[in-house]
Amino acid sequence: MKTLKSAARDFVVFYLNGVRTEVRGLDVFKTVAEYLRYSRGLTGTKIVCAEGDCGACTILRARPGERLEAINSCIALVAQLDLCHVVTIEGIAREGQLSPVQNAMVQCHGSQCGYCTPGFVMAMSWMFEHHKTIDEKCARNHLTGNLCRCTGYQPILDAALAVKNHDSLTRRYIVAAHIKNLARLAKRSVAIKTEHRALFMPVSLKELSTYRKRHPDSLILGAATDLGVLLNKGKHPLTHLVSLTHLRELNTVRWQRTRSVVRVSVGANVTLSQLRKQLEKKAPAVAATLDLFASPQIKNVATLAGNVANASPIGDTLPILLALDASVRTQTRSIPIDQFFIGYRKTALKKGEIIRAIEFTIPRSGDFFRFFKTSQRKDLDISCVNAALFARKSNRGFSELRIAYGGVAATPLRLKRVETLLRHQVIAADLIERAIAQLAKDITPRSDLRGSEAYRLRVSQNILRELLTEAAAHG
Numbered sequence: 001m002k003t004l005k006s007a008a009r010d011f012v013v014f015y016l017n018g019v020r021t022e023v024r025g026l027d028v029f030k031t032v033a034e035y036l037r038y039s040r041g042l043t044g045t046k047i048v049c050a051e052g053d054c055g056a057c058t059i060l061r062a063r064p065g066e067r068l069e070a071i072n073s074c075i076a077l078v079a080q081l082d083l084c085h086v087v088t089i090e091g092i093a094r095e096g097q098l099s100p101v102q103n104a105m106v107q108c109h110g111s112q113c114g115y116c117t118p119g120f121v122m123a124m125s126w127m128f129e130h131h132k133t134i135d136e137k138c139a140r141n142h143l144t145g146n147l148c149r150c151t152g153y154q155p156i157l158d159a160a161l162a163v164k165n166h167d168s169l170t171r172r173y174i175v176a177a178h179i180k181n182l183a184r185l186a187k188r189s190v191a192i193k194t195e196h197r198a199l200f201m202p203v204s205l206k207e208l209s210t211y212r213k214r215h216p217d218s219l220i221l222g223a224a225t226d227l228g229v230l231l232n233k234g235k236h237p238l239t240h241l242v243s244l245t246h247l248r249e250l251n252t253v254r255w256q257r258t259r260s261v262v263r264v265s266v267g268a269n270v271t272l273s274q275l276r277k278q279l280e281k282k283a284p285a286v287a288a289t290l291d292l293f294a295s296p297q298i299k300n301v302a303t304l305a306g307n308v309a310n311a312s313p314i315g316d317t318l319p320i321l322l323a324l325d326a327s328v329r330t331q332t333r334s335i336p337i338d339q340f341f342i343g344y345r346k347t348a349l350k351k352g353e354i355i356r357a358i359e360f361t362i363p364r365s366g367d368f369f370r371f372f373k374t375s376q377r378k379d380l381d382i383s384c385v386n387a388a389l390f391a392r393k394s395n396r397g398f399s400e401l402r403i404a405y406g407g408v409a410a411t412p413l414r415l416k417r418v419e420t421l422l423r424h425q426v427i428a429a430d431l432i433e434r435a436i437a438q439l440a441k442d443i444t445p446r447s448d449l450r451g452s453e454a455y456r457l458r459v460s461q462n463i464l465r466e467l468l469t470e471a472a473a474h475g
């Protein structure tokens, strides 16, 4: 522990609009938006919802070796900028000249009260970092995480389509000298302690394990898309944090093939955007489910491990993972996902245990896989009820069948009795109705602001009818 302490840094370091920036003490625990506005006077970044919902606080961040991504700075902690390159709205103009994106917003009247404008400019700038040319669909997809209450959006979309000659922020800000400077510090863990708060960012699994043994009650910090909201709402003080972000072993997506079964293992630091890209060719139906998850700003940071550990009964990846026979890998064991959720927001993780990776099976060609999400709007909304079904057919009905639901019980639920009823049977209308009757016995929906008990029951039954009808007709 002595060597550990002497080697550890007591500050986080990053490049902010090209300027090397070290942060110590309490500022490390602030949200990035608060730090920018109140510690640095960079008030171009706005805070509106402080929940990741509106995009007004959008900035760009590149983790070591990665590209600039748009993120919500209102729910990210300064700690999460360690070893990163950060660009804010103040870094967009060049030598007093507005950027091409800013110019287009002016020309197309994309701004009225202006409160949302920095966020839109940053999201648009991010889009042009990744796409030389765009069309309206591309613009809409990249801007789903930004809300405007004044313009009606059309002038903003017009501005996006009018941008010419985007000036690459990656080329301007992610330069070799800065990368080298940060890389020199990457071998040292970070240990920051204030009177009431502590943060540890290990660089090896051994360091992590030693620390967690000593501090089993410390809280694992993923991307903070759940935790940051709790902090802002005063529901959790986030006083003692352990961030896994510098554990490179957790950054990878690994593919494993055993005979005809392909399993994918998703490291705890892999973001949902990175996962989507990896799945796009090999499992397009699974990749497409992530289009219904949050906004680009959230997916650019949020992790699958965080969604699973958060154990919300309406977490969107959970029915998908249950249907795809997933398992949760910790430091020492692999837990089948249908044994992982043991109560309302309670998991089978023991004190000190972390999720290293989530593994799941990729559907084969000919398999049926489908995910349903019901929410009040398509983009950036939380599910009322969600469901996933995986089916493999044989000569007589489904030889393999897994059906899972969220939002209908205290935990995400695998409908094993419904599966037993249907397996190896000819799927006819009367059997589907019996399955629907069984579902009603197995779920315990509750009323809340997203839907009443009766609505949840009805929608769950309708989803099952639809899923089974489609699965039966498949192939």
Ligand SMILES: Cc1cc2nc3c(=O)[nH]c(=O)nc-3n(C[C@H](O)[C@H](O)[C@H](O)COP(=O)(O)OP(=O)(O)OC[C@H]3O[C@@H](n4cnc5c(N)ncnc54)[C@H](O)[C@@H]3O)c2cc1C
Residues within 6 Å of the ligand: 051, 052, 053, 075, 219, 220, 221, 222, 223, 224, 225, 226, 227, 228, 229, 244, 268, 292, 293, 294, 295, 298, 301, 302, 303, 304, 305, 306, 307, 308, 309, 310, 314, 315, 316, 317, 353, 354, 355, 356, 380, 381, 382, 383
């Ligand atoms: C605007 C907005 C929209 C959202 N939309 C959706 C949506 O559409 N669908 C949906 O399901 N969710 C949604 N979420 C919730 C959230 O984005 C996800 O749950 C996300 O996957 C959490 O990942 P994270 O890395 O940010 O976790 P964090 O917030 O960092 O952590 C969440 C929990 O998991 C624990 N944890 C994290 N990583 C590990 C690990 N490796 N080992 C052990 N414990 C760990 C943390 O201690 C914490 O308890 C949304 C959130 C916001 C703010």
Ligand code: FES
Residues within 6 Å of the ligand: 046, 047, 048, 049, 050, 051, 052, 053, 054, 055, 056, 057, 058, 072, 073, 074, 075
């Ligand atoms: S302030 Fe609304 S997303 Fe951050």
Ligand code: FES
Residues within 6 Å of the ligand: 110, 111, 112, 113, 114, 115, 116, 117, 147, 148, 149, 150, 151
């Ligand atoms: S211009 Fe007023 S909120 Fe968008």
